[in-house]
Amino acid sequence: MKEKITGGEALMRSLEHQGVKTIFGYPGGAIMPVFDALYDHRDKLNHILVRHEQGAAHAAQGYARVSGDVGVCLVTSGPGATNTITGVADAMIDSTPIVVIAGQVGAGLLGTDAFQEVDLVGITQPISKWSYQIRRAEDVAWAVARAFYIARSGRPGPVVLDFAKNAQVEMTDYEPVDVDFIRSYDPDPETDPKALAEAVRLINESEKPLVLVGQGVELGNAQEELLKFVEKADIPCGCTLLGLSAMPSEHPLNKGMLGMHGNLGPNVKTNECDVLIAVGMRFDDRVTGKLETYAKQAKVIHLDVDPSEIGKNVPVDVPVLGNCKRTLGMLTELIQPKKHTAWIDSFRQYEQQEFDKVIKPEVYPAEGPINMGEVVNAVSEATNHEAVLVTDVGQNQMMSCRYFKFTKNRSVVTSGGMGTMGFCIPAAIGATFGRPDRTVCAIMGDGGLQMTMQELGTIMEQKAPVKMILMNNNYLGNVRQWQAMFFNRRYSFTPMMNPDYMQIASAYGIPSRRVIEREELKDGIKEMLATDGPFLLEVCVVEEGNVLPMTPPGSSVNYMMMDLDC
């Protein structure tokens, strides 16, 4: 006879069966039976108590992004559940595998506006890959297995499990369940051999091909396959924000970042190439600029695992469906080795132009206050370009992604699609648990830091070795830059009064240092990296610094402003 256990205990065993080791959570009334069960599983399930449920969701995201495993969140019903929603939406648009398990009132109370009841499934259906309410203890094992399968397979994404309290306490038989097939869901759609042949023909005949590298390469673990493909065909590449670490920054074929604040070369060349090969990316408007003029001269080949991405924004000539690890491998086998030396050399003039007009003054200024790009570059160098970069959102993010260099895969954790301010600190905490062997540098601004500042408490309690670099400019800098450019310098509510961040760090027992002078910057970074555990390095940077170059919203991708006349 099988042993009877509670639904809460079944959840613990199901999580262990899925290989979960770390949970980010926060207890509350409607999830108490689960936390009670967790008390006996502390040896196998490391629960990290966050300070706000939003932090739990972002920490799960950070964990997932660096490790490739599913991040897990455990929260209570009502406000506990709704507080995770920014993280769920963020994980959806950035294809991050997380499973959020939230308490819910007992099934008998559903629909009665009971205390801390919220229609979580209804709220999260449009922003999650799957959302499901567990009302019976016997459904726990199946629901958890299905949740993890859905979160991690195909195009990954967030799954929400709404766990009614009666199901947490009721007794059930437990047997481990595995789900590896859902008939309505194809995680690796078949590749049309005709499309593949057509892609091969276009690539072989191309004189000026360009590859757009997206996060799909990292999600599909296809980094090696990508390099083999582009090296055999000798194709220059541009990376999306989330695809930055999918190939080494210094690889000769890596021509830099795409998009609004990306590098001039790949943006200009997008409108010059004859074949555009997009790999695991979704033609976000921040990448394409004005769609009407985007790569109109090129034949577009799109490799993606999600059929709904094909032709969503940019018309596609040849869709190559399927996991790009598989499809890149097939392409590499079929294409001819080629050299595109003249085409690749033609990037150089744009690299030089960008270096002279933007990079040199930003990263190597002779005088004046410290620049943001300078800080990022110094941190990247000091970590030998091997660290995990976690950013917040805004100027700090764009500067970080422009000037940080990557040598290892899965090294960039940033909120791309949602642009969630406050993402940095909790995501960085998650990253330290996802890859405890790596240095995690969290670069943020003074606005974003204050949005999830309470997670300093989590850092303190866990001694999470987050190297926090605060680039403080006393402004909500990105909005200020837009106000300067498009709103006649009317700085409506972007100047911000700041607290003494060193005092805050000290209250949490986190060592810190403030750097104002350029001469101190390298020493400050050295001290931060030499310190065991967390550290807050506050760098007072130029107040009205601007991120350049820039494709203004609504402009063509090949038009980038190199300076601001305002």
Added chain:
Amino acid sequence: MENKTLYTIIVHSENIAGLLNQVTAVFTRRQINIESLNVSASSIAGVHKYTITCWTTADIVEKVVRQIEKKMDVIQAHYFTDKEIFQREVAMYKVSTPEFQNNPEASKVVRRFNAHIVEVNPVFSIIEMVGMSDEITFLYEDLKRLKCVLQFVRSGRIAVSTSCFERVNEYLAHREERYNKGL
């Protein structure tokens, strides 16, 4: 502006609570009005079939269908123009029996549209009609002109495609086959 066409979208999904919401949310997000919607059990056990009509462009309907298909428990979604389907609606017209019987035009109208009288009592009668959308409207207008209509209701469209097999059966068989081969 591209010209809008009336499209019929046929969706097959697992029979799971909340899925209708997810399907209609795709239309809401793109600000597309659903003209009619019918959801009922399909010929496959446990599979529901949706017939949805809306006015939109070829480009948008393609994207809408892909977004619907992306939902976890949606099996397949396809779109059709009127030429590619056989479609019907059903309507019921409740008329006042005295008014209806006093007007010699009335029964001629009913016969002309090939509608049926399915209930007669001293107070009201019910006429039922199965047909194309326009015909149902025309019958309503004719009866209204005779001033005898008390109530009128019409269903959403239901449709079958003109191809000779159900694509969803093939799809499900193919999915099972691939899974069993370990692909």
